[in-house]
Amino acid sequence: xxxxxxxxxxxxxxxxxxxxxxxxxxxxxxxxxxxxxxxxxxxxxxxxxxxxxxxxxxxxxxxxxxxxxxxxxxxxxxxxxxxxxxxxxxxxxxxxxxxxxxxxxxxxxxxxxxxxxxxxxxxxxxxxxxxxxxxxxxxxxxxxxxxxxxxxxxxxxxxxxxxxxxxxxxxxxxxxxxxxxxxxxxxxxxxxxxxxxxxxxxxxxxxxxxxxxxxxxxxxxxxxxxx
Amino acid sequence: xxxxxxxxxxxxxxxxxxxxxxxxxxxxxxxxxxxxxxxxxxxxxxxxxxxxxxxxxxxxxxxxxxxxxxxxxxxxxxxxxxxxxxxxxxxxxxxxxxxxxxxxxxxxxxxxxxxxxxxxxxxxxxxxxxxxxxxxxxxxxxxxxxxxxxxxxxxxxxxxxxxxxxxxxxxxxxxxxxxxxxxxxxxxxxxxxxxxxxxxxxxxxxxxxxxxxxxxxxxxxxxxxxx
DNA sequence: TTGACTTTTTAGGCTCGGCTAAATTACAAT
DNA sequence: ATTGTAATTTAGCCGAGCCTAAAAAGTCAA
Numbered sequence: 001x002x003x004x005x006x007x008x009x010x011x012x013x014x015x016x017x018x019x020x021x022x023x024x025x026x027x028x029x030x031x032x033x034x035x036x037x038x039x040x041x042x043x044x045x046x047x048x049x050x051x052x053x054x055x056x057x058x059x060x061x062x063x064x065x066x067x068x069x070x071x072x073x074x075x076x077x078x079x080x081x082x083x084x085x086x087x088x089x090x091x092x093x094x095x096x097x098x099x100x101x102x103x104x105x106x107x108x109x110x111x112x113x114x115x116x117x118x119x120x121x122x123x124x125x126x127x128x129x130x131x132x133x134x135x136x137x138x139x140x141x142x143x144x145x146x147x148x149x150x151x152x153x154x155x156x157x158x159x160x161x162x163x164x165x166x167x168x169x170x171x172x173x174x175x176x177x178x179x180x181x182x183x184x185x186x187x188x189x190x191x192x193x194x195x196x197x198x199x200x201x202x203x204x205x206x207x208x209x210x211x212x213x214x215x216x217x218x219x220x221x222x223x224x225x226x227x
Numbered sequence: 228x229x230x231x232x233x234x235x236x237x238x239x240x241x242x243x244x245x246x247x248x249x250x251x252x253x254x255x256x257x258x259x260x261x262x263x264x265x266x267x268x269x270x271x272x273x274x275x276x277x278x279x280x281x282x283x284x285x286x287x288x289x290x291x292x293x294x295x296x297x298x299x300x301x302x303x304x305x306x307x308x309x310x311x312x313x314x315x316x317x318x319x320x321x322x323x324x325x326x327x328x329x330x331x332x333x334x335x336x337x338x339x340x341x342x343x344x345x346x347x348x349x350x351x352x353x354x355x356x357x358x359x360x361x362x363x364x365x366x367x368x369x370x371x372x373x374x375x376x377x378x379x380x381x382x383x384x385x386x387x388x389x390x391x392x393x394x395x396x397x398x399x400x401x402x403x404x405x406x407x408x409x410x411x412x413x414x415x416x417x418x419x420x421x422x423x424x425x426x427x428x429x430x431x432x433x434x435x436x437x438x439x440x441x442x443x444x445x446x447x448x449x450x451x452x453x454x
Numbered sequence: 455t456t457g458a459c460t461t462t463t464t465a466g467g468c469t470c471g472g473c474t475a476a477a478t479t480a481c482a483a484t
Numbered sequence: 485a486t487t488g489t490a491a492t493t494t495a496g497c498c499g500a501g502c503c504t505a506a507a508a509a510g511t512c513a514a
Binding site: 455456457458459460461462463464465466467468469470471472473474475476477478479480481482483484 | 485486487488489490491492493494495496497498499500501502503504505506507508509510511512513514
Binding site for chain 1: 508
């Protein structure tokens with residue numbers, strides 16, 4: 001079992017952690033997070049975000065290039081990964097231990113992610129058997145800030161007919177998650193891509209319950225591990 | 228199962244809830260909570276508490292008599308009882324479901340009590356079988372704000388030799404709780420007050436593991452139900 | 455290169471929950 | 485009744501995190 005313990009810089013509070021969290025996620029997709037995107041994700045005006053970003057830069061939590069965008073410093077990344085770890089552990093706990101549906105857990109986990117103590121984080125981890133993924137299949141960062149290595153691939157990148165196992169459904173949209181879950185499309189499900197209709201038409205996927213057809217926008221969210 | 232749901236006035240946040248919580252507890256012992264006591268419990272200066280109390284009064288959450296003290300309005304009491312309910316449910320959950328020791332749960336519950344959502348509160352309640360007391364024996368307010376009726380009595384008020392069951396250990400001091408727990412003095416234990424030494428000397432209590440002697444200051448924390 | 459348009463930052467202000475220092479009020483004892 | 489002390493409030497300040505409105509910087513097409 002891990003004995004790692006966090007040591008925090010002063011003044012790390014809810015707002016700070018939510019900014020770091022959002023910046024981390026945005027910098028996964030592009031190389032720098034721009035102010036307007038950050039503001040949108042946080043439900044805040046761009047000017048408000050701009051001011052806050054400057055303060056985070058003063059605190060050495062983000063690297064800021066004015067008019068360009070923000071990146072996390074090592075310290076900022078450490079805090080972001082801690083929040084994400086706690087969020088995903090909470091999602092697993094709410095789902096596995098407390099019986100919440102997989103499309104419900106994101107909101108509740110968000111409410112708790114900046115409030116839980118380290119012993120609670122550790123105890124959840126232990127009770128869950130040190131999971132590597134959340135209910136949607138996102139990776140749970142380890143306490144040392146590393147991520148498990150995986151070979152997830154978009155299901156749409158597969159040759160039709162190839163068997164695979166769903167590993168991740170990459171959205172936090174509750175309605176979509178609920179729908180996909182009802183279609184049997186959630187992590188662990190064995191599926192085969194049967195075909196993609198032309199002109200952005202439906203994608204047909206074979207599951208253990210039969211074939212299902214979903215829109216390409218939804219299919220793009222699904223990542224699998226080929227067999 | 229209860230279908231009750233809370234409706235909140237605007238701007239009810241962590242600080243507000245902690246003030247209401249402290250005021251509620253202080254007004255259990257005396258008729259009004261005075262500024263300095265509130266400030267001490269919250270780790271804040273009396274002047275800071277004074278300003279905050281005025282604001283709470285403006286929001287109609289407390290009834291304030293300047294230079295005298297504060298009382299909760301019905302709305303303030305409702306919010307305080309909700310926080311206390313959540314705190315004690317969390318303590319039970321941390322103890323029974325997550326395996327934390329009874330002297331550890333107060334701090335962790337405090338960190339979470341203003342963060343949890345109503346569905347989490349309800350689910351914990353359900354998982355715990357709708358408990359009426361926290362691990363230390365304090366009553367858990369119901370969602371409608373009522374408290375279970377009980378007949379707890381200080382163990383020191385009993386005639387020596389009378390058999391009783393511990394119902395509540397009324398402190399949040401972690402060290403004392405740990406010590407009393409190690410002596411077998413926790414809710415549910417069958418005990419008999421054997422005697423009280425004169426001049427504030429030790430109190431002897433018979434437990435199922437034999438006799439234990441504790442100081443009167445600790446014995447005063449113990450409430451029992453006579454058999 | 456020059457507009458036109460978008461993005462970002464700055465300027466100035468607001469609320470909340472704190473602080474210290476200085477008044478003020480309450481209270482107890484003479 | 486008066487005075488000394490303790491409790492409380494007021495005055496003035498600060499920082500965090502947000503806002504709107506206005507200025508500045510970047511971008512892109514003609």
